[in-house]
Amino acid sequence: METIAETAWPDQSDNRAAVHPHIALRGLSKVYPMADGDVVALDHVDLTIEKGDIYGIIGMSGAGKSTLIRCLNRLDTPSRGQVLVDGQDVLRMNASQLRATRRRMAMIFQQFNLLSQKTVARNVRYPLEIAGVPRKQADARVQELLALVGLSDKAAAYPSQLSGGQKQRVAIARALASNPEMLLCDEATSALDPLTTQSILALLQQINLTLGITVVLITHEMTVIRQICNKVAILDGGKLAEQGTVDEVFRHTKSQAGRRLFGVLPSETEAQPEKPALRIVFDGQAAEQPIISQVSRETGVDVNILSANIHPLGGKAYGQMIIARPTDAQAYTRLTHALAQYNLTIEEVNPQ
Amino acid sequence: MSFDKLWPLLAQGAADTLYMTLWSAFFAYLVGLPLGVLLVITRKGHILPAPAFNALLGGVINFLRSIPFIILLAMLFPVTRAVMGRAIGTRAIIFPLIISAFPYVARMVEGSLDEIDHGILEAAQAMGSTNLQIIFKVLLPEAVPSLINGAAISVTTILAYSAMASAAGGGGLGALAITKGYQQQNLDILYASSMALVLLVQLITVSGTRLTKWVDHRKK
Numbered sequence: 001m002e003t004i005a006e007t008a009w010p011d012q013s014d015n016r017a018a019v020h021p022h023i024a025l026r027g028l029s030k031v032y033p034m035a036d037g038d039v040v041a042l043d044h045v046d047l048t049i050e051k052g053d054i055y056g057i058i059g060m061s062g063a064g065k066s067t068l069i070r071c072l073n074r075l076d077t078p079s080r081g082q083v084l085v086d087g088q089d090v091l092r093m094n095a096s097q098l099r100a101t102r103r104r105m106a107m108i109f110q111q112f113n114l115l116s117q118k119t120v121a122r123n124v125r126y127p128l129e130i131a132g133v134p135r136k137q138a139d140a141r142v143q144e145l146l147a148l149v150g151l152s153d154k155a156a157a158y159p160s161q162l163s164g165g166q167k168q169r170v171a172i173a174r175a176l177a178s179n180p181e182m183l184l185c186d187e188a189t190s191a192l193d194p195l196t197t198q199s200i201l202a203l204l205q206q207i208n209l210t211l212g213i214t215v216v217l218i219t220h221e222m223t224v225i226r227q228i229c230n231k232v233a234i235l236d237g238g239k240l241a242e243q244g245t246v247d248e249v250f251r252h253t254k255s256q257a258g259r260r261l262f263g264v265l266p267s268e269t270e271a272q273p274e275k276p277a278l279r280i281v282f283d284g285q286a287a288e289q290p291i292i293s294q295v296s297r298e299t300g301v302d303v304n305i306l307s308a309n310i311h312p313l314g315g316k317a318y319g320q321m322i323i324a325r326p327t328d329a330q331a332y333t334r335l336t337h338a339l340a341q342y343n344l345t346i347e348e349v350n351p352q
Numbered sequence: 353m354s355f356d357k358l359w360p361l362l363a364q365g366a367a368d369t370l371y372m373t374l375w376s377a378f379f380a381y382l383v384g385l386p387l388g389v390l391l392v393i394t395r396k397g398h399i400l401p402a403p404a405f406n407a408l409l410g411g412v413i414n415f416l417r418s419i420p421f422i423i424l425l426a427m428l429f430p431v432t433r434a435v436m437g438r439a440i441g442t443r444a445i446i447f448p449l450i451i452s453a454f455p456y457v458a459r460m461v462e463g464s465l466d467e468i469d470h471g472i473l474e475a476a477q478a479m480g481s482t483n484l485q486i487i488f489k490v491l492l493p494e495a496v497p498s499l500i501n502g503a504a505i506s507v508t509t510i511l512a513y514s515a516m517a518s519a520a521g522g523g524g525l526g527a528l529a530i531t532k533g534y535q536q537q538n539l540d541i542l543y544a545s546s547m548a549l550v551l552l553v554q555l556i557t558v559s560g561t562r563l564t565k566w567v568d569h570r571k572k
Contacts, residue, residue, distance in 0.1 A: 039420070075474055102478055107475070107479075109474075113469070113471040115472060115473035117497075117567075117568075129489065130479065130481050131480075158569040160571055174479075176480075178479070184478075
């Protein structure tokens, strides 16, 4: 009996995966009716996430990314469209089907959302308790999960005694307790410092690789996408501006929102320089070439770099650099001509 | 009056006061706690939204809370007689005390449950919890420190109401102060029983605060 069940199961799941994408959004819209007109948070979003992806959804604040991820497990109810998990529409499920789906689709949050009155071990045990797993078995699993996230020594601590990074590790252990196939991360690293962010991202990547869990994350930080995602979607004003593999989207970003996120276009919050300056835009130039240093040497003009935001990707450079505008007219001409030879775009930036 | 004669009166009074207060508080929580839970979870945006029911329940509770205890006591005489066997006396007054206290308790519980961060409830929902699991494993346990603090306040409020028991032939420290102390102009008894009431309220408040701190794991 058992052998049949064991051999039959993988076949079935393979078939299912072959026919349907793991998670698919079809024409997803969310409208919040307000007194002074409707607010459109999501506007006909179509998105496909495959098994094993680490799918990043990025956008400025207010782009609708939080609404989008909350629609996946129906914490928010979309106004129109479909959320398909292995071909099943989450929006048409009854309460018990929804609960079963939610157990396959764990979630972690920016604010961790741990139970403050329960110890770390009891927090991690919660999903097992509600699923009716016997106590002994549950406790053993809790040990295993705490070891996985490196917090075995904190089992008896309360969340208030932990750092932000440790809290998120507990939340991850709790999310994994029910053996989910998918993990939704709602700005999971936004409340953490850069170093802790790195360690949490590394843990998410490890979980994806070793347990084969599909990760969907939303973020406003390009570094998060670059570090662990294989696919990315850019949301802008509730619309999907771009989607594809991270390599493709980074190399051939077409949308305004994408170019702004990659720093190819000036961000809306960019500080104005105090003196006249030049913006040099790197749009896929070879990263290994020391362009600025070469130009400076060739022209004999000292380059004063005011700020730089360059992302290397696949041996190419994306982003921009702001340099002081040379006051000498000759030096200015020589410099701009030399830069133009490397196919760099140069724009004047003047104080307002 | 000598201490020898005063002491038994005070001891009996304190025993009667605690008897009325604690039984009333117990039954008031038996009714008020579930109502407080309902007041919170049936709100818009909570786990079991039912705005019409919520408005109705809130209205009934406000109505009951707005009737002064001494009037409620008189209005309830026939009902009290039917439920408790008689309308007056220390035991009988527990019934009007319950009726007066449960709406208050419901609002106290509502306030405590309201403090729970919505994110924690969403996390519980995202983990596939049923509503009952959320109530018993998340909402109530997370609110325990605040519920205990609220209970201490509710009990002292009920204790204050119980001092009006003399109006319905009940006993306790309040009745002692009014009948033997004030009406018979025995100032020793008036002040001694009042002091005893103050001490009881202090005791309940301090133990409530201590217990709240002890069970609270939110801050280190």
